[in-house]
Each structure stands twice: as C-alpha cells, then as structure tokens.
Amino acid sequence: RKEVEQDPGPFNVPEGATVAFNCTYSNSASQSFFWYRQDCRKEPKLLMSVYSSGNEDGRFTAQLNRASQYISLLIRDSKLSDSATYLCVVRLNAGNNRKLIWGLGTSLAVNP
Amino acid sequence: GAGVSQSPRYKVAKRGQDVALRCDPISGHVSLFWYQQALGQGPEFLTYFQNEAQLDKSGLPSDRFFAERPEGSVSTLKIQRTQQEDSAVYLCASNVLLVPYNEQFFGPGTRLTVL
Numbered sequence: 001r002k003e004v005e006q007d008p009g010p011f012n013v014p015e016g017a018t019v020a021f022n023c024t025y026s027n028s029a030s031q032s033f034f035w036y037r038q039d040c041r042k043e044p045k046l047l048m049s050v051y052s053s054g055n056e057d058g059r060f061t062a063q064l065n066r067a068s069q070y071i072s073l074l075i076r077d078s079k080l081s082d083s084a085t086y087l088c089v090v091r092l093n094a095g096n097n098r099k100l101i102w103g104l105g106t107s108l109a110v111n112p
Numbered sequence: 113g114a115g116v117s118q119s120p121r122y123k124v125a126k127r128g129q130d131v132a133l134r135c136d137p138i139s140g141h142v143s144l145f146w147y148q149q150a151l152g153q154g155p156e157f158l159t160y161f162q163n164e165a166q167l168d169k170s171g172l173p174s175d176r177f178f179a180e181r182p183e184g185s186v187s188t189l190k191i192q193r194t195q196q197e198d199s200a201v202y203l204c205a206s207n208v209l210l211v212p213y214n215e216q217f218f219g220p221g222t223r224l225t226v227l
Contacts, residue, residue, distance in 0.1 A: 004154075043203060043218035044155065087154050099145065099168060100216065102154030 003027060006088050006103035014111055017078045021106045023071040023088030030101075033064055034089040035073045038105065044087055047073075078110045114138065116219035118204050124225045125194045133189045133222045135204030144187050145216060146179055147203040155203055161187060194226045 006023045013019050025033075033050035048055065050062040050071055061074040071088055088103040117136045125131050137144050143162055147155035148171075157171040163184035172179070176194075181187040191198055201223050205216040 043220050045218070046215045049215075099157035099160055099171065100147075100155075101157070102147075104152070104154045 002103070003101045004088055004090050004103040006106050008104050008106060010107040010109055012109045012111060013078055015078055015080060017110075018074065018076045019078060019108065020075075021073045021086055021088075021108075023073075023103055025069050025071070025088075025090045025101075027090070027092065027101075028069060029092055030069075030090045032091040033062075033071050034091075034100075035060075035062060035071075036087040036089055036102075038085045038087055040084075047086070075108075078108075080110050080112060083108055083110045116204055116206055116217050118202075118219035118222050120222060121220060122223050122225075124227065126227055127196060128193050129226075130190065130192045131194055131224065133191075133202050133224070135187045135189070135206075135219060137185065137187070137204070137206030138217055139185075141206035141208055141217075142184075143207050143216075144181060145205045146187070146189050147205065148173075149201045149203055149221070151200075158189070158202075191224075194224075196226050199224055199226045 004025050011019055035047040036044040037047045038044040048057050048062050050064045052064055054063045059076045063072045085105040085107050087105045090101045119134045123131055145160050146158040148158055149155040159172055159179045160168040161181040164181050176192045178190045201221040203221045204219045207214045207216045
C-alpha cells in the first residue's frame with residue numbers, strides 16, 4: 001500500500017462545476033499536509049497547505065481529518081485554468097526526516 | 113527574483129554512461145531536496161541537504177546515485193552507469209527553513225532519457 005493514496009482520475013468537469021479530491025495517508029505520525037498543483041511538463045507548485053481546522057483560499061477549500069487520516073480539496077466554480085494534476089503531499093517532520101511523500105496525483109480537466 | 117534553476121533541462125545518455133545534474137537553489141535557502149518523477153507518477157524523494165550536510169539519503173535507489181552540496185549552495189546529483197530505469201524527470205527543490213508548513217520551491221527539472 002502506498003503511503004499516500006489518491007484517485008488518479010481523470011476528472012472531467014464542465015466550467016463552473018464543483019469538484020472534490022480525496023487523499024488518504026498511512027502514517028499516523030504525519031504532521032504537515034499540502035496540496036500541490038502540477039501542470040503538464042512543469043514543476044509542482046504549492047496550491048495550499050492543509051491545516052487541522054480546515055482552510056479556504058478563494059475557490060479552494062482544504063480539509064484534514066486526522067482520525068481517519070484523510071485530506072480533501074474542494075474546488076468551486078471550476079475554471080478552464082484549473083486543469084492540472086493535483087498532488088496530495090504529506091511530511092513527517094520527525095528528527096531529520098523532512099522529506100515530502102507524494103501521492104500519484106489526480107488529473108483534472110475542466111471543459112468549456 | 114531568481115527561482116530554483118536546474119541544468120541541463122534535457123539529457124540523453126547511453127546506457128552505462130555517467131551523468132551529472134546540477135541544481136542552483138534560491139539564494140539563502142538552507143534546505144535542498146532532490147526528487148525523481150517517473151511519467152504518470154508523483155515525485156519520489158531521493159535525498160535532502162541542510163546546508164552542506166546530507167541529512168537523509170534514504171531515497172537514493174542504488175549506490176550508482178550520489179549527491180553532493182559541498183558549499184551549501186549548488187548541488188549536483190550524479191548517476192553512474194545509467195540504466196534505462198533511471199529515465200525520469202529529476203526535480204530539485206529548496207526552502208528557507210524547516211518549519212512545518214514552509215513551502216518547497218521547485219526547479220523546472222532535468223528530463224533524463226537513457227537509451
């Protein structure tokens with residue numbers, strides 16, 4: 001079982017739709033959580049960190065459920081420019097362990 | 113300002129050839145990471161430096177992979193006797209300090225193809 005699991009999709013949605021991505025992680029000692037966005041043949045870029053209380057940034061809302069080891073990302077009013085791969089990322093923050101552990105990514109295509 | 117840069121952007125190597133991939137992190141960034149991303153996969157951690165110290169190399173897939181950051185800035189990832197399974201994009205990332213939610217900034221990657 002991979003340490004971070006995501007539905008790879010692809011998700012095909014019309015403009016204006018609301019779409020939700022889910023992610024589960026296996027290590028209960030995980031401390032920090034992120035959603036990164038990666039466009040085709042580009043490097044990953046941070047979309048948002050995920051805080052315990054949940055957080056929102058414009059059309060994007062991230063939630064964390066530590067008990068279920070589950071992270072979600074909600075995108076409202078999808079735009080064509082939201083088409084990308086969304087990567088769920090986890091970090092342990094224990095001792096010298098600073099590495100990010102990545103899911104495979106969920107592919108989103110927003111259609112006109 | 114300048115972001116993380118990597119060179120070369122593309123490298124084609126014959127099987128058995130040695131390659132060296134360079135990463136220039138953002139100036140002043142203490143932490144530097146190398147990742148390997150195969151097609152259709154998420155990045156996989158290779159190794160991590162804090163300044164010049166290599167604190168975690170648990171992700172290096174074999175002893176053919178070697179990374180260094182001798183002066184705590186530029187880093188080089190070397191792959192000896194390349195194999196076809198080494199074909200991937202090699203991403204470098206840096207960040208300022210190791211606080212829990214500190215963002216890692218990525219370079220554009222080096223796409224390595226081993227024939």
